[in-house]
Amino acid sequence: MTVPLAACGGQGDDGPPTINFYNPPIENMQHVIDECNAAAGGRYEIVYRVLPRGADDQRVQLVRRLAAEDDSMDVLGLDVTWTQEFAGANWIREWTGADAAEVRDGTLPGPLESATYEDKLYAAPNNTNVQLLWYRTDLVPNPPATWDEMIAQAQQLKSQRRPYQVITMGAQYEGLVVFYNTLVASAGGNILSEDGRTAVLDDGAVRALDLLRRFATAGVTSPSFTNALEDPARLEFQGGNAAFQLNWPYVYPAMQEAAPDLARNVRWARYPAVDANTPSRVTIGGTNLAVSAYSRYPAESFEAARCIRNAEHQKYAAINDGVPPTIESVYDAPEMAEAYPMKDVILEELRDASVRPLSPAYQNISTVMSATLSPPGDIDPQRTAEQLREEIQDALESKGVLP
Amino acid sequence: MLCAPAAFVMVAVTAYPILYSVWLSLQRFDLKFPDEREFVGLDNYVTVLTNGYWWTAFGVTMLITVITVAIELVLGMGLALIMHRTLVGRGLVRTAALIPYGIVTVVAAFSWRYAWTPDTGYLANLITPDGAPLTERAGSLAIIIVAEIWKTTPFMALLLMAGLALVPEELLRAASMDGATWWQRFTKVMLPVMKPAILVALLFRTLDAFRVFDNIYVLTAGANETSSVSMIAYNNLLRGLNLGIGSTMSVLIFLAVAVIAFVFVKLFGTAAPGASDDGRR
Numbered sequence: 001m002t003v004p005l006a007a008c009g010g011q012g013d014d015g016p017p018t019i020n021f022y023n024p025p026i027e028n029m030q031h032v033i034d035e036c037n038a039a040a041g042g043r044y045e046i047v048y049r050v051l052p053r054g055a056d057d058q059r060v061q062l063v064r065r066l067a068a069e070d071d072s073m074d075v076l077g078l079d080v081t082w083t084q085e086f087a088g089a090n091w092i093r094e095w096t097g098a099d100a101a102e103v104r105d106g107t108l109p110g111p112l113e114s115a116t117y118e119d120k121l122y123a124a125p126n127n128t129n130v131q132l133l134w135y136r137t138d139l140v141p142n143p144p145a146t147w148d149e150m151i152a153q154a155q156q157l158k159s160q161r162r163p164y165q166v167i168t169m170g171a172q173y174e175g176l177v178v179f180y181n182t183l184v185a186s187a188g189g190n191i192l193s194e195d196g197r198t199a200v201l202d203d204g205a206v207r208a209l210d211l212l213r214r215f216a217t218a219g220v221t222s223p224s225f226t227n228a229l230e231d232p233a234r235l236e237f238q239g240g241n242a243a244f245q246l247n248w249p250y251v252y253p254a255m256q257e258a259a260p261d262l263a264r265n266v267r268w269a270r271y272p273a274v275d276a277n278t279p280s281r282v283t284i285g286g287t288n289l290a291v292s293a294y295s296r297y298p299a300e301s302f303e304a305a306r307c308i309r310n311a312e313h314q315k316y317a318a319i320n321d322g323v324p325p326t327i328e329s330v331y332d333a334p335e336m337a338e339a340y341p342m343k344d345v346i347l348e349e350l351r352d353a354s355v356r357p358l359s360p361a362y363q364n365i366s367t368v369m370s371a372t373l374s375p376p377g378d379i380d381p382q383r384t385a386e387q388l389r390e391e392i393q394d395a396l397e398s399k400g401v402l403p
Numbered sequence: 404m405l406c407a408p409a410a411f412v413m414v415a416v417t418a419y420p421i422l423y424s425v426w427l428s429l430q431r432f433d434l435k436f437p438d439e440r441e442f443v444g445l446d447n448y449v450t451v452l453t454n455g456y457w458w459t460a461f462g463v464t465m466l467i468t469v470i471t472v473a474i475e476l477v478l479g480m481g482l483a484l485i486m487h488r489t490l491v492g493r494g495l496v497r498t499a500a501l502i503p504y505g506i507v508t509v510v511a512a513f514s515w516r517y518a519w520t521p522d523t524g525y526l527a528n529l530i531t532p533d534g535a536p537l538t539e540r541a542g543s544l545a546i547i548i549v550a551e552i553w554k555t556t557p558f559m560a561l562l563l564m565a566g567l568a569l570v571p572e573e574l575l576r577a578a579s580m581d582g583a584t585w586w587q588r589f590t591k592v593m594l595p596v597m598k599p600a601i602l603v604a605l606l607f608r609t610l611d612a613f614r615v616f617d618n619i620y621v622l623t624a625g626a627n628e629t630s631s632v633s634m635i636a637y638n639n640l641l642r643g644l645n646l647g648i649g650s651t652m653s654v655l656i657f658l659a660v661a662v663i664a665f666v667f668v669k670l671f672g673t674a675a676p677g678a679s680d681d682g683r684r
Contacts, residue, residue, distance in 0.1 A: 064641065088436060089434050089437055089644070090437060172626075360435035361433075367643075394450075397431075398432075398433035401450065401648060402638045403459075403460075403635065403638070
């Protein structure tokens with residue numbers, strides 16, 4: 001009985017312990033792992049276990065196995081929005097001592113906040129991401145600084161019968177929640193209370209609802225706004241009818257390949273603000289590395305995670321896989337300029353980025369938010385805020401029902 | 404005493420999970436908040452039964468159940484008559500008719516999804532050149548219903564064909580000698596004799612249809628208010644990690660299935676296969 005079990009567990013009698021690293025599929029990840037294995041000098045061996053491509057499928061696999069106390073998972077690559085949930089469920093270990101100090105050192109505040117639960121560090125930010133404003137210099141000489149300016153510019157272009165649309169993601173899904181969260185943070189508002197236990201939806205959140213409705217009804221969106229996801233939005237911008245696009249940095253290399261004529265005229269700027277005097281606070285994406293509570297080799301797992309996300313490997317991943325680093329100093333590396341011509345704006349946004357509501361119930365909060373905010377044209381700020389407050393509070397108290 | 408081992412196995416594999424779900428449904432038990440687990444009585448039932456999403460899903464489930472079972476009965480009867488009367492290549496006809504039922508539902512559902520996806524799908528381009536039916540509610544529901552009917556009509560036909568075999572040939576010939584038309588022979592002779600088989604087929608299919616999950620999971624994943632009760636229970640249990648609410652939904656589905664079975668057996672007199680015609684053993 002013992003022999004086959006030991007074989008499954010990966011620790012042979014002679015070999016070093018296997019650290020199973022469960023992460024979403026990333027093309028050049030194996031190179032980083034090979035380097036970390038070489039650095040470990042035979043004390044442990046990291047094996048890359050590739051999760052499914054879809055975020056929901058990734059989460060369901062991890063959650064199911066963790067709920068069953070599966071001890072064959074060691075290092076987990078988590079979407080930033082799952083960290084609180086996994087920490088709340090006691091599925092991942094707290095980072096302490098020297099491990100935590102190394103992670104905190106030089107890591108950007110936004111990503112670090114996303115890895116923190118109840119003031120304790122539960123993960124190491126591996127990569128991050130923010131959306132930028134992309135605009136066409138042949139139509140717009142100066143990028144708008146605020147939403148009101150952008151809507152006015154688009155309306156003016158429309159009256160001149162030139163391409164005018166503002167393209168962004170408005171379908172009923174996570175992208176709409178990210179959009180709204182950025183507006184709330186930019187307006188200085190809050191969705192949850194400081195401790196994450198109460199739904200507040202203060203004045204800033206109501207102003208964000210009002211702006212979302214105004215934008216959706218100003219006649220400057222594309223006809224498919226309420227159905228648009230990231231990639232269809234990118235394709236629509238490449239179609240040439242739009243003047244602005246709010247989207248992740250990946251649209252830039254994609255555009256140069258697919259629409260080089262258009263790409264020549266496309267520039268980037270900071271995501272528009274709500275108030276002229278307060279810069280926008282953009283919602284971050286990205287992944288964090290956590291160590292499973294059921295791992296049999298926690299010490300080696302923390303070490304492996306630190307190696308995977310160290311500055312050198314973040315630089316490698318940024319240049320080869322296009323994922324922005326979470327360690328600030330990496331942006332100064334000379335090779336970064338070519339891979340990320342827009343790196344200064346990305347870094348500027350990351351320095352005061354916002355995170356999505358930090359709560360173990362985020363998945364449920366996000367589901368009810370996307371349902372309530374959709375379609376944005378039907379928002380009635382006060383009433384919608386009231387509805388959001390009720391449904392989010394229910395989700396926090398485990399009373400919410402997911403559609 | 405001799406049945407003790409069988410009884411033990413039944414309790415272990417059937418009764419225990421059901422009772423455990425009932426126990427979970429009486430608690431606030433959310434894997435995300437393990438420290439806040441507590442006994443809440445019937446609160447979860449109040450939450451679910453006063454929730455709009457649940458009743459939308461219930462309505463969708465009823466709609467799918469009623470429409471698919473009704474259409475399957477008619478189509479299945481037609482198919483059964485054809486298979487029963489086929490003289491040439493009988494085996495081939497029966498095998499061909501059963502192919503949809505032999506294909507794994509998820510695989511078939513994927514092929515339906517691709518068929519209805521604009522640009523890549525032959526059906527989307529043929530029937531709705533400008534639209535994407537799987538992104539709207541009515542279109543999605545219609546496609547789910549069609550996929551369900553396509554998949555299980557052969558099963559219905561198979562059960563009905565077994566019923567057709569019960570109709571004595573002499574009875575039909577006697578009726579025909581008395582001048583009964585085909586329709587009269589069908590409604591006055593065949594249907595009454597087949598009634599037990601028809602009711603069993605309807606019972607099986609209704610219970611099955613009420614638990615519809617895989618077609619919806621693949622085709623829409625419950626978007627645009629197309630969740631069935633099984634789908635919404637899955638979302639709350641496995642995606643939402645809310646064992647209390649999810650178990651409550653499972654118990655409610657169990658009760659609904661029990662009610663359907665009760666109605667069929669007690670009111671319509673559906674007999675279990677092997678029992679006598681009047682529904683009593």
